[in-house]
Amino acid sequence: xxxxxxxxxxxxxxxxxxxxxxxxxxxxxxxxxxxxxxxxxxxxxxxxxxxxxxxxxxxxxxxxxxxxxxxxxxxxxxxxxxxxxxxxxxxxxxxxxxxxxxxxxxxxxxxxxxxxxxxxxxxxxxxxxxxxxxxxxxxxxxxxxxxxxxxxxxxxxxxxxxxxxxxxxxxxxxxxxxxxxxxxxxxxxxxxxxxxxxxxxxxxxxxxxxxxxxxxxxxxxxxxxxxxxxxxxxxxxxxxxxxxxxxxxxxxxxxxxxxxxxxxxxxxxxxxxxxxxxxxxxxxxxxxxxxxxxxxxxxxxxxxxxxxxxxxxxxxxxxxxxxxxxxxxxxxxxxxxxxxxxxxxxxxxxxxxxxxxxxxxxxxxxxxxxxxxxxxxxxxxxxxxxxxxxxxxxxxxxxxxxxxxxxxxxxxxxxxxxxxxxxxxxxxxxxxxxxxxxxxxxxxxxxxxxxxxxxxxxxxxxxxxxxxxxxxxxxxxxxxxxxxxxxxxxxxxxxxxxxxxxxxxxxxxxxxxxxxxxxxxxxxxxxxxxxxxxxxxxxxxxxxxxxxxxxxxxxxxxxxxxxxxxxxxxxxxxxxxxxxxxxxxxxxxxxxxxxxxxxxxxxxxxxxxxxxxxxxxxxxxxxxxxxxxxxxxxxxxxxxxxxxxxxxxxxxxxxxxxxxxxxxxxxxxxxxxxxxxxxxxxxxxxxxxxxxxxxxxxxxxxxxxxxxxxxxxxxxxxxxxxxxxxxxxxxxxxxxxxxxxxxxxxxxxxxxxxxxxxxxxxxxxxxxx
Amino acid sequence: xxxxxxxxxxxxxxxxxxxxxxxxxxxxxxxxxxxxxxxxxxxxxxxxxxxxxxxxxxxxxxxxxxxxxxxxxxxxxxxxxxxxxxxxxxxxxxxxxxxxxxxxxxxxxxxxxxxxxxxxxxxxxxxxxxxxxxxxxxxxxxxxxxxxxx
Numbered sequence: 001x002x003x004x005x006x007x008x009x010x011x012x013x014x015x016x017x018x019x020x021x022x023x024x025x026x027x028x029x030x031x032x033x034x035x036x037x038x039x040x041x042x043x044x045x046x047x048x049x050x051x052x053x054x055x056x057x058x059x060x061x062x063x064x065x066x067x068x069x070x071x072x073x074x075x076x077x078x079x080x081x082x083x084x085x086x087x088x089x090x091x092x093x094x095x096x097x098x099x100x101x102x103x104x105x106x107x108x109x110x111x112x113x114x115x116x117x118x119x120x121x122x123x124x125x126x127x128x129x130x131x132x133x134x135x136x137x138x139x140x141x142x143x144x145x146x147x148x149x150x151x152x153x154x155x156x157x158x159x160x161x162x163x164x165x166x167x168x169x170x171x172x173x174x175x176x177x178x179x180x181x182x183x184x185x186x187x188x189x190x191x192x193x194x195x196x197x198x199x200x201x202x203x204x205x206x207x208x209x210x211x212x213x214x215x216x217x218x219x220x221x222x223x224x225x226x227x228x229x230x231x232x233x234x235x236x237x238x239x240x241x242x243x244x245x246x247x248x249x250x251x252x253x254x255x256x257x258x259x260x261x262x263x264x265x266x267x268x269x270x271x272x273x274x275x276x277x278x279x280x281x282x283x284x285x286x287x288x289x290x291x292x293x294x295x296x297x298x299x300x301x302x303x304x305x306x307x308x309x310x311x312x313x314x315x316x317x318x319x320x321x322x323x324x325x326x327x328x329x330x331x332x333x334x335x336x337x338x339x340x341x342x343x344x345x346x347x348x349x350x351x352x353x354x355x356x357x358x359x360x361x362x363x364x365x366x367x368x369x370x371x372x373x374x375x376x377x378x379x380x381x382x383x384x385x386x387x388x389x390x391x392x393x394x395x396x397x398x399x400x401x402x403x404x405x406x407x408x409x410x411x412x413x414x415x416x417x418x419x420x421x422x423x424x425x426x427x428x429x430x431x432x433x434x435x436x437x438x439x440x441x442x443x444x445x446x447x448x449x450x451x452x453x454x455x456x457x458x459x460x461x462x463x464x465x466x467x468x469x470x471x472x473x474x475x476x477x478x479x480x481x482x483x484x485x486x487x488x489x490x491x492x493x494x495x496x497x498x499x500x501x502x503x504x505x506x507x508x509x510x511x512x513x514x515x516x517x518x519x520x521x522x523x524x525x526x527x528x529x530x531x532x533x534x535x536x537x538x539x540x541x542x543x544x545x546x547x548x549x550x551x552x553x554x555x556x557x558x559x560x561x562x563x564x565x566x567x568x569x570x571x572x573x574x575x576x577x578x579x580x581x582x583x584x585x586x587x588x589x590x591x592x593x594x595x596x597x598x599x600x601x602x603x604x605x606x607x608x609x610x611x612x613x614x615x616x617x618x619x620x621x622x623x624x625x626x627x628x629x630x631x632x633x634x635x636x637x638x639x640x641x642x643x644x645x646x647x648x649x650x651x652x653x654x655x656x657x658x659x660x661x662x663x664x665x666x667x668x669x670x671x672x673x674x675x676x677x678x679x680x681x682x683x684x685x686x687x688x689x690x691x692x693x694x695x696x697x698x699x700x701x702x703x704x705x706x707x708x709x710x711x712x713x714x715x716x717x718x719x720x721x722x723x724x725x726x727x728x729x730x731x732x733x734x735x736x737x738x739x740x741x742x743x744x745x746x747x748x749x750x751x752x753x754x755x756x757x758x759x760x761x762x763x764x765x766x767x768x769x
Numbered sequence: 770x771x772x773x774x775x776x777x778x779x780x781x782x783x784x785x786x787x788x789x790x791x792x793x794x795x796x797x798x799x800x801x802x803x804x805x806x807x808x809x810x811x812x813x814x815x816x817x818x819x820x821x822x823x824x825x826x827x828x829x830x831x832x833x834x835x836x837x838x839x840x841x842x843x844x845x846x847x848x849x850x851x852x853x854x855x856x857x858x859x860x861x862x863x864x865x866x867x868x869x870x871x872x873x874x875x876x877x878x879x880x881x882x883x884x885x886x887x888x889x890x891x892x893x894x895x896x897x898x899x900x901x902x903x904x905x906x907x908x909x910x911x912x913x914x915x916x917x918x919x
Contacts, residue, residue, distance in 0.1 A: 663862075667900075
């Protein structure tokens with residue numbers, strides 16, 4: 001299909017205004033005289049508040065409100081920011097008698113300025129009964145110290161929630177008899193892998209502000225990925241009518257899953273409702289690290305059985321996940337560890353996937369780009385390389401023999417969804433084979449595998465991994481778009497889809513411009529405002545291009561039909577006779593411009609508004625696929641290594657915006673390299689987060705990136721808008737396994753616990769000596 | 770206390786609490802291009818120019834700018850407009866929260882380094898963290914911008 005806007009170089013619709021400093025982000029739009037909201041946080045990993053005295057804080061001049069668990073509704077909920085009913089346990093209260101990690105909320109103050117708010121926090125006297133925390137997730141199950149002993153918490157539907165055993169969720173599934181299948185195999189790899197917590201570290205901290213408008217409604221501006229879920233959850237937890245709440249999502253300064261959840265929204269809402277004054281809360285960077293979210297750390301035992309010829313027969317994945325103090329995304333992240341990883345090798349006779357998600361007294365884990373797939377990918381793709389070595393087969397050959405191909409399927413898709421059953425689907429597009437071959441070519445695999453000498457104690461080595469993700473959650477994720485024709489013939493496009501910096505406003509605009517045969521500047525997008533824009537679950541699960549994009553495409557095609565109908569009416573011809581080129585309607589010898597028609601529609605004759613709304617729910621979740629290759633240079637005396645080159649070859653269907661798609665992949669690769677190589681959330685032995693600033697938690701800088709090569713496979717997904725699949729997460733999945741595999745190829749030392757640091761390699765090298 | 774300085778070409782006199790940092794003073798006076806992201810001079814989002822050189826305003830006391838010249842993105846709109854074209858051209862825009870600070874660092878880089886090598890460029894902007902882009906597109910955009918001004 002020939003397109004004019006889609007798949008063509010198109011600058012982002014908002015990049016210039018943002019770089020030029022126009023007010024765009026949540027705090028840029030706060031009322032100037034907002035009360036400053038701050039939260040007193042727990043110094044203990046686990047404690048019960050015996051006594052809390054706010055009398056001194058309350059009388060401090062300039063303090064407007066002090067709230068403790070005595071003053072807020074006691075409704076259990078989940079901050080997860082998912083569709084309703086949520087697959088995460090309702091195990092959180094706005095403020096509670098118990099505090100479950102260092103940084104958990106104890107009390108909330110609002111004052112006329114920041115320094116008074118800080119003083120007020122210091123004047124709150126709290127007497128804690130300090131409890132023994134659970135800090136090692138491998139000892140959490142059935143530990144005598146129960147992290148959620150309280151009443152009133154619940155699961156919305158069965159997710160294996162057993163709080164008295166410190167279990168937030170559990171899952172188990174079998175296809176065939178995996179033990180029997182493994183017993184018949186010539187070779188079985190049995191390895192256990194550990195992935196660490198990772199911090200999202202989006203540049204804009206979590207922030208929200210609230211005000212009451214002149215209709216006496218609560219208006220919340222928030223840096224969120226899920227404005228509609230925010231509105232629903234605030235209504236449910238504060239027990240106020242949802243019609244009294246308006247949530248506005250301005251420009252968001254990065255999310256990566258961290259802003260799928262609700263954080264400061266509760267506190268600004270409570271303060272504003274109580275004082276009738278505008279209020280705002282901005283997380284300090286320390287709070288972002290200590291009191292928002294991390295990635296779920298996991299332990300994964302991976303057993304893979306194969307025959308001598310390299311046919312993989314069985315995969316058994318038994319895992320344990322650490323959800324921290326609260327169970328946000330506990331089950332769903334866990335399930336993705338299987339469901340978006342194991343189908344890569346779809347020709348097996350038997351699969352088992354199962355395990356538990358346990359509570360600990362650490363920062364809560366939540367949604368994070370990759371969402372379980374990056375953890376599972378590290379385990380599976382490391383183990384595949386181990387198997388290749390045991391079989392003495394080239395790892396590419398082993399993958400070629402066993403991996404998913406176009407037109408095939410995996411029974412896992414039907415069994416495993418996101419917290420519920422899944423959806424059966426065939427891989428209508430899967431260019432994995434091309435990705436694998438092309439990536440090998442670009443990295444120079446033939447000449448460099450496993451390593452080449454680069455100096456007296458330097459080697460250059462390559463490693464790789466393949467990956468898959470999804471495109472939204474079928475039958476759950478819903479998106480809608482409205483297109484309004486304006487006089488002079490330009491359009492307003494309102495979507496609930498949430499641009500969090502990934503460029504969805506640009507991509508959706510392109511889709512609509514293409515369908516209406518116009519240019520991007522004629523389509524004015526606005527996202528998102530629960531009063532003004534139609535429903536959308538939000539930006540998560542790699543859903544925006546595929547799900548929201550499909551909704552926008554449907555709306556645009558509907559608008560096009562309406563335009564042709566009106567033109568036929570004005571030109572007094574049949575609709576079939578009209579030819580529309582985006583600017584003009586032609587019928588035989590008659591011509592009518594869109595601009596003239598729009599002006600007549602609104603000012604002259606047959607006057608009425610043209611507006612089209614459509615929505616979309618996926619019937620499947622076509623996975624994007626990729627092959628990631630890395631070349632490293634490693635010092636065999638110290639274990640230090642440099643990443644010389646990372647090659648990504650991606651099948652995400654047609655790229656609506658090739659530059660932005662590349663940006664998604666490269667951003668994901670570098671975030672994944674951070675996790676693979678050095679990012680590590682670290683706690684003291686009392687459970688205090690040590691890595692609570694950019695000084696102690698390093699994220700990649702420009703110096704860490706030497707060369708990235710990103711290509712896209714030619715691919716057209718019928719069910720996607722203009723052939724597109726989603727591409728937001730897939731980039732992050734391969735680096736951990738690719739790096740571990742490259743290090744193993746360089747040295748023979750296999751690192752099974754992330755991050756792959758020079759120390760661990762050095763220790764491994766020493767052990768071998 | 771009062772602090773008197775030249776802000777974007779105009780003399781201003783602001784009433785501030787003595788311990789206030791420049792990023793807060795500027796944001797409180799609606800210079801919203803100045804972003805706060807780390808609170809401790811690590812990430813670069815709060816970069817402004819002090820007498821033409823980049824400083825991290827989140828950890829720079831406002832009292833210290835007495836009598837000096839402070840420049841924010843609001844005052845160099847044409848330059849940033851041009852830089853943003855190079856960013857668009859490489860697809861280097863993502864969330865943009867770091868971009869105002871980065872733009873000022875790039876302007877300083879252009880002024881301070883003549884014929885910088887790739888490594889020089891990277892070292893100059895290494896303090897401007899970005900979590901979205903993966904840096905490569907940013908780097909190319911910066912390089913192209915500098916090239917155009919040779």
